[in-house]
Amino acid sequence: MEQESADLDQLIRQRIRSLRLARGWTLDALATRCHISPSNLSRIETGRRRIALDQLVPIARALDTTIDALVESGDDQDVVIRPQPCNTPGYTTWLLSRERSLNGVSIAKMRITNEHPVGAAALPVHPGHEWFTVLSGTARLQLGERTIIINEGNAAEFSTMTPHAISAHDGPVEILTILDHNGERAHLRGGTSS
Incomplete structure (x- = not known):
């Protein structure tokens, strides 16, 4: 001591x-x-x-x-964060930042196996901005009526006031995402996809 x-x-x-x-x-x-x-x-x-x-x-x-x-x-x-997986159907999320760290943003790794696109009417909306990069696989980003394919190594940034969802495209995808407080509440605490 x-x-x-x-x-x-x-x-x-x-x-x-x-x-x-x-x-x-x-x-x-x-x-x-x-x-x-x-x-x-x-x-x-x-x-x-x-x-x-x-x-x-x-x-x-x-x-x-x-x-x-x-x-x-x-x-x-x-210093060391030992993330625990949080499983919901089609998604596993690991929170990689401490609560209320980095000026109110959260960093998470997500493994998405859900390949079913969501209908435009069911896409969530909330205040804020989101950013993610694809670590492995290919992601399908739905922004309103648009579908954007994001390959491994590429990133996306968008206003979350646009109806949106991220799903897997041709197999599982792993992403690293930065969410503001509203995004964390909507996607990590709410258990829904981005």
């Missing part, structure tokens, strides 16, 4: 120094912005002085970051 605390302490110090250097600031420049003496800031960065919470607040503010970002753990748990 003590070693973990020391490792996190060192990681915080590295983050402070790295953010300072990334901005091209000297110790004096950061010290002026956070109202800490340059010698105390130097001791904080080098580990010769304990980091106190009342020092982290102005340092984080001066570096235009948050205390959470400075003190988050450096272990693999906050």
Whole structure:
């Protein structure tokens, strides 16, 4: 436990120094912005002085970051995502981003085996934009009355105010998709296809 605390302490110090250097600031420049003496800031960065919470607040503010970002753990748990498959008839989805990550967008991998085009009257509509790229196979994108074939390696981006659906074309297709909040709610939580 003590070693973990020391490792996190060192990681915080590295983050402070790295953010300072990334901005091209000297110790004096950061010290002026956070109202800490340059010698105390130097001791904080080098580990010769304990980091106190009342020092982290102005340092984080001066570096235009948050205390959470400075003190988050450096272990693999906050990096590695182990997606679990979510199965619905004709679709398997793996959520590849954490909830509410990346400014409100979700990233998902989908394996689509459903090859039955949806009638234009049944195509869903919701506010927002969607993007996907085909990892393997061929996708059929229905946008209103249009049917667009998207081959492996190609991508599509479209307004979701247009009635739309994605299905497989000539065998299973795997896609990587980015959905905004409305798209996530409609397609991942609602259990329907794009």
